[in-house]
Amino acid sequence: MAAVLAVGLVASPAQAGSAEPLRLGVFPYQSPLKIYNDFQPVAQYLSRELGRPVLVETSPSMERFVEQASRQRYDIVYAGLSYYIQLREKAGYRAIATVVRGDASSRRGALLARQDSGIRTVSDLKGKKVGALHPDAVCGYVLQRQLLQEGGVNPDRDVEFVFIGKLDSIIFSVLNRTVDAAAVDLSELAGKERGIVDKMRVLAVTPEVPDFPIAVRKGLNGGIVERIRLALIQARDSSVLAPFRATAFEPARDSDYDALAALIRKSP
Amino acid sequence: MRLFPKVLLLILGLLILLAAVLTVVEVRNETRQISSLVEQKGTQIARVLSVSALPHLVNRDFGTLNALLQETQRGSDLIAGALLGPDGVILAHTDINRLGDKGSDDLVLQAAGGEGAVVKHMGSGNDAVMAVGVPVRLRGDMLGVLRLEFSETAVYKSIRSTVFRGIGVAAAALVIGSILAFAASGLITRPILQLTASAGKIARGDMSYPIAVNRKDEIGQLAAAFQSMTEGLKRTFGDLVREKRRTEAIVQSVPDGMVTVDAGRRVTFMNPAALSVLGFSADEVLGRPCVEILGNPPCVADCFLAGGNGAASARREEMGLITKTGRPIRVIKTVAPMQDEDGRVAGAVETIQDVTQTRRLEEKVRQSERLASVGKLAAGVAHEINNPLSAVIGISGVLLRRLPADHPDRGPLQEISDYGKRSARIVRDLLNYARQMPPEKRSTDMNRLVRESVQRIERANPDKRFSVTFDLDPSLPDVLADPYQMEQVFSNIVLNAVQSLNGEGEVRIVSALDGDRIRISVIDNGCGIPPENRSRVFEPFFTTRPQGMGTGLGLSISYGIVSGHGGTIDVESEEGIGTCFIVRLPLSPISRGPV
Incomplete structure (x- = not known):
């Protein structure tokens, strides 16, 4: 059912090139349809910036999302903090940018x-x-x-x-x-x-802890990763920022989340 | 109040009543309908909301519940919405300040205990609220109660709108109704006003006013009947007017005077003949007591009315009256009562026939006849006596001349001679009277003639103590008269006046022009002539003086002389006050011209 939904939500952006599309996985914090619709401008933006198609994908549940991510299905993921920590530790995803809300890129x-x-x-x-x-x-x-x-x-x-x-x-x-x-x-x-x-x-x-990260899968071409990071940092279009409820993105390192990971590990 | 405003007010009143009734009915219907609709709508919203709220309530998704309530409130008449838990605590509310409060009331309890919606209306006008309570159940378990309060302001606003609309309709109906009522009233009242105007004109005697009502309804029939009646009246009125004019013409042209008096003895009418006889104008007599106009003795009408015998027949009597100028006249009065519809005396009508001249002429005729007979007798007697008397005087004269102066018979003889001469003088007078010599007329200044006559009398009666004053009109024209005869006339009259003074008094002689005559009045303030003698003063041999002091022929001769000149001689006298002899002589043709 989740697979069907995931497939159903795959919509190719306008400028699909001959290259393999990138998959943007968004953690299911809202209904799949809403997520798909909200993140279309982001996918289109990244497609334009990267020169290759970007597809929006999500899952009907967190467990399914983590499972898909663990299989390296998503090239790019946007997830809550605890899920990101799981993906980092289970599938090697690493943060390349973080959401800035207002003036802060952290939350408490x-x-x-x-x-x-x-x-x-x-x-x-x-x-x-x-x-x-x-x-x-x-x-x-x-x-x-x-x-x-x-x-x-x-x-x-x-x-x-x-x-x-x-x-x-x-x-x-x-x-x-x-x-x-x-x-x-x-x-x-x-x-x-x-x-x-x-x-x-x-x-x-x-x-304070860092805000939600945008991470990439382990093994994604470094050049593309940088271009993704650059595209995000340079994003100013509100239709791109709105799905993240962000005012901007700023570069992030995976180590920025080490303390948080340690804290979560201590939790039952 | 006139008919027009009555009809107008009636129609307007009916319109207002109708509009008010319609408005009330409409308001009641609309209130019922809107209330029913609002109730249905409110209940429906509450039920839908309760169904929508159920999963959120189960999931404790109070944020969504609150959002649901607030979303429902937006753009609706929902004043407040709340979801209360089974314990009565407000779990969600359109006003977040109420969250967590206890919010149970009768409605909530009623709804919690039942299955369906509970509706309750509270307040009125702008504060009117409809509260709906709906239980939220899951498989029979009561999870809460949804309580919604809807404003019914809209209902009342709609009712107010209906009322205003009703008032608007009523106002429009009033305006239109007024116009229609005005027109309708006009249709009814205009012809009636025309009829009223016509009646007013007819009442004032104008029958020529046309009644222009060209309608075939009852008003038209009334107008036609009115027109017919008017024409009938017009004919009758015309007849009456003609009859009145004819009667007036008769009354005006009657030679006898006609006077009407009312029950108050006041003059109400006097025809020209009566006015002429009495010397008044109509303005002077109308409304005045008849006794003032008709003089003393009191008018017959007054006596008649005083008698109060309305059934009495007319009375006729001859009597004397004094005109406005003080001239005594003789009239024959006929007085007849005028009765009203009930037979009571409402006044009287008098006819006055002036018989002064007639009586005077009759008297003159009688006197002329008397004088003529006396004259003839006197002439015969004088003729027979004159010869023997001449013999007596002649023989007595011869004897006196023959007798010595101291002859004892001389005295008686002298007496015979004197009485004979005196008798001869009487005979001469008689002959003069009887002969009535035709006057030798010539232009004569009567003022001068009168003065000279008086002077002669004064010279002849130096011992008489009297004064004669003259009030002679210096413009008096000369008349054709025999100076000798006229001197004889005035000598007789003035002597007569002097003698009436009994040696003391005043004689006044007045001359004046009197129409186509001259008038010379000799007025004395002597003893006057008793009424019984007044008609006899011109009779021959009538005298009141002692035997031998007068022949009683002077005034008779004077009467004859004046008559021979075409004039008149009249006497007016009041015993103890005086006498007035009035001689009127016609003007000569020359004198009648411009003076």
Whole structure:
């Protein structure tokens, strides 16, 4: 089914050359159709810049995406932090650029609670429900576990994590008191309306980590890799930047993610 | 109020009532329909939303739930939407400030306990709200309640719009209705106004006003009937006018005076003959008490009315009246009552026939006849007596001349002679009277003649204490008269006046032109003539003086002389006040010319 979808989503860009097309794999953070549509301008841009076709591909699930990537199916991948760390370690993908949102090319997570909840510190979360994005979400769960531990709260025993899957829903779960606190990616929260943010109290903030990377597979021609990096860095067209919710790209090295990889390895 | 505004107001009132009723009905219908539609729509939205919300609620996707509510609110009448959990906590709300609050109410509880939608209307006008509660269930498990509040402002706005539309329609209906009512009222009232105008004209006597109503309906029939009635009236009125003019012409041309008085004894009409006789103008008499006009004694009508006998027949009597100028006249009055419809005396009509001249002429005729007979008798007697009397006077004269102066018979003889002479003088007067010698007329200044006559009397009666004053018109023209005879006339009249003074008083002589005559009045303030003697003063031998003081022929002779000149001599007298002899002589043809 995933293969069918993947094949179905392969649409050749206008300037297909005689060379083998490059495959841009996008991790399934949204519906496949939306991803395909959103990333078409990116594929077309890269096709023009690289002089060879670029195809957009995704998968119906994260597991399938990781599996496909492990088989080196994608020449270029755009994935969340924890998935990138997996792909780096399992399939040798290496980051060549990172997304810049606003002025920052890094992101951080935080633990939040309602202003009127009476919860003021991380330690107040003992016995509380904490809404989180996903067990693989670095800035939406993994880093917050560290914060809890640092605050003397055992993330496995002292709190009940409720994985809600969407940032908005996590926030609203806090607001409607379905959960007592939220583990959220602060960079994602920045775009939320002021009325919502004002109702929240920040209990603790995680250290900064690099933002989502654009990585290439092991063995991809170095010249092409550089041209890809250059094309991304030079990208200014909003239709190219928008799918990444980026304002720009900046060069990245794989080592920029070493610390993050170490941190994830420590997580259960 | 006139008919036109009544009809107009009636039509307008009906229009307003109709518009109001239609508007009320329309508003009620529309309210019901819109409310029903809003209810259906609200319930439908709530049901669709509850179905859409279910998976998100199951997945705790409150962000999407909130987005759903906010999206639903956008562009709709949804005021507030909330999704409440089974415990009544607000899980999603269009107002994020309400999130986490307890939001249960009757509606939520009712919806949670039921299967279908629960609808409740709250408030009114701009605050009108329709709340819909729908349970969100999964396989029978109650996961929450969706509670939506819709503004019903639109409903009321629509109702207001309907009301305004109704008012607009009513206003338009009023305007159009006013125009139509004006036209319709005009159609009805214009002919009636024309008829009214015609009636007014007819009431003022103008029958020539045409009734131009060319219609075949009831108003046309009324107008035709009115026209027919008008023509009938016109004919009758014409007859009446002609009859009135004929009657007026008769009354105006009647030689006798005619006077009508009302029940208040005031003059209401006087024809020209009556005005002429009495010397008044119509303006002077109309409305005045008849006693003031018809003088003293009180008018017959007054007496008649005072009697109160309305059924009495007309009365006729001769009486004297005084004209406006004070001239006494003799009239025959006929008085007849005028009765109203009930037979009561409403006034009287008098006819006045001036018989002054007739009576005067009759008197003159009688007097002339009397004088003529007396004259004949006197002439015969005088002729028979004259010869013996001449013998008596002659013989007595001869005897007196023969008798010595101291003869004792001389005295009686002298008396015989004197009485004889006196008798001869009487006989001469009689003859003069009887002969009535034709006057030897010549142009005579009557003023001068009167003065000379008075001077002679004064010289002849030096012992009389009286004064004669003259008020003579210096422009009095000469007349053709016999100076000797006229001197005799005025000597007689003035002597008569002097003698009436009883030695003391005043005689005034006035001359004036009187139409085609001259008038010479001799007025004294003497003892006057008793009424019973007034008609006899010109009779021969009528005298009131002592025996031997007058023959009683002077005024008779004067009467004869004046008559012989074509003139008149009249006497007016009031006993104790005085007497006035008026001699009128015709102007000579020369004198009648321009003076």
